[in-house]
Amino acid sequence: MSQQPAQATYFDGVVTRRRSVTLRFDTALDIIENDTVIARWPYGDIRRIDHSNEGERYGCLSAASTARLEISGPEAIARIEQACLQLDTGASKRALPKIIFWSVCAAASLVMLALFGMPWLAERITPLIPASVESKLGDALDGQVRGLFGGKTCNSPAGRAALDILTGELSRQTGLRMPLKVEVISSPIPNAVALPGGRIYIFQGLLTRADDLDGFAGVIGHEMGHIAHRDGLRQLVRAGGTSFLLGLLFGDVTGAGAVIFAGRQLLDSAYSRDAETQADRTAADAMLALGRSPAAMGKLLVKLTGEDGQGLPIFFRSHPYSRERASILASLDKGISGKPLLDESQWQALRAICK
């Protein structure tokens, strides 16, 4: 070990003046300028701040927080390294696993919030949303739905008239207060969609596959049930909130992503089992009140989900579920006591609405 006093540059953290000092390795590190000890740094408190081409820079926990000692001579640096055993303690040890762990926890809690918190929140918020806002939302989604499913609305006059009669009767029974807009879209998908604000889209595929008018009417009644219970709106609030939460995760705090995805989400997420059951109930009640059979709807459901198996999107996704629904609907059957909702010519006109 060299006995030459080590040279260093010292900043006391109080004044900017650069001071040339020498170091004496005593019981603590003595910093000496012009033969006066201007500072003493206990070895245990010395920390390495940085290193560069010119040498090392050190600070001291018990000194001013920005006091610095800059040493360039390799011998001096070596002596410091020997004397100070805690040079690198508490240096921002990256602890990457810890960061990842906490990030995953944060993500998980956001996901939990989305999965469990959002449905609850949606349940509370939905009743507070006025019908006017709901119909405006429906208008906005309308564009997306049309774009998504393509196809044009079918408007043959006879079919249109028949449809209006049918929906009129059903809506009287379901007690819907908001104005309904029911349209048939010329798409081969066997499905129907209810949007917030009273829009119901029936896809032609449903019409072609429905042999029984009562089955078809049941599906419409089911959609009306969704509208009456504001299921679409609830779903939208929940989807919007979920998108928002997930957007938080990835830094999109302004919610712009949520706006974009919310509409799509609505169409892509199944209604809760409860909502489906309620809607089925509404349809069944309407059919019974009209003296017709709810079971026909159940048979139609089973037929549709049986046909395509996994291929069906959205609302008819879980076919075992369809069987359960069909058996519940069948159990409510009280036989036929009313006249058919449409006469044969009207029904055929309706089925031909897209021609």
Add this chain to the structure above:
Amino acid sequence: MAMTATETAQRAEGSRDFVGMPTGASSPPALDRSAVTFDGDGAAFFRLAIKGSLLQLPTFGFYRFWLINDIRRHLWGHTRLGLDRLEYLGTANELLIGFLFALAIILPLNVLIFGASLGLEFIHPALSFLGGLGILIFSQYALYRARRYRLSRTVFRGVRFGMNGSGFSYLVRATLWSLLTILTLGLAYPWQATALERYKMRHTFFGNLEGRFDGAAWILFKRGIGLWLIVAAVITAVIAVPLIVLGAEDAKKPFGLWILALLVLIPLGVLTTICAWSLLRAIRMRWGIEGIRFGEVAFSSSLSKGTYLKAYFKLFLAVIAFGVVAALLFGATYAILFKVLGLPVEIPSTRKFLHLSSMQQIAVALKVVLGYLFFGLGIGALKRRLVDWQVWKEISRTTTIANLVVLDAVIADAGPVAGSLGEGLADALDLGAF
């Protein structure tokens, strides 16, 4: 010294510059010039940026606080003013906490804005635009506070920088000036910049040494007006030419001509505007540096006009190259994966998508999301290296400091150190920069 730097500068205004030294409110016949040097390694920095991007995936983006902190330590720590290095004392934890605080403020605001804009949007489209405008205005507050944080974590020769003043006061000024600038189609900007820089520098200090801004608005105006005129001319042409062609008497084939004019003029107009904006940015930066004063200490800059332009162009090329390579790799990987899993490689339409099973839908959605993330993060890393780092290096290289020796007598300020809320707000509102 017999005269302050300012007085000397005022005398020197309008006179021919010294060799290599810019005119304007700067550079007195200097007794003492110090260089700003930057010795960071570009490759090491790029590795840092890539690592930071990659680590954002398993941490759901949270790693960005560590990345930003590392970047600042690299940039500050490799920069020397004269003989001494800058030091950055901030920590990632501070940034994280600042972000969380900011979230507590912004989240309720966003829910309100989201809710309001949903209800209002259809009544009046402009009202949802107000939400975005509100955020824009508020971001001025965030930027001010973020600057304060960064300054308070910057140490030179053992003494901290600092900033006081009110973020809201700055916000008001920035908003009012911006209105004027918009009304004058940008012509008022030099005066806006001067007013805002003055406010910021007046409230900036190094230890007990107060800052000041001596830049003159009309000098910035002079330097930038040429480009402004070019952009104005181009935009006018883009609008006027099609109109003229349309209104032409011989309506034989105006349609074809019009389309052609649009296909040529609009891209040309956009390109010109982007280039002009890049040049103006460099002009503004140089002017801004030249006006910085701390007591007798004066900064001067010879930053080239093309600094940002060159950086953006290189970024553009790099992004294209990266995009092509990544698309090939990504596409190939997924084609193989999908073949193995029996999934359709091509999804021609949304309708077909809806016909897939849930598992298949998830797989396709995952591919889209991961692809998006991959490209986004890759481009982010490239931008950090090719623009942020490069510009920092260029600015260091072209900046000199006069009378640095005066700094020997600065005393540290004992006031409280700024919190990181501003940083948090800036991050939450997605306001970039280092």
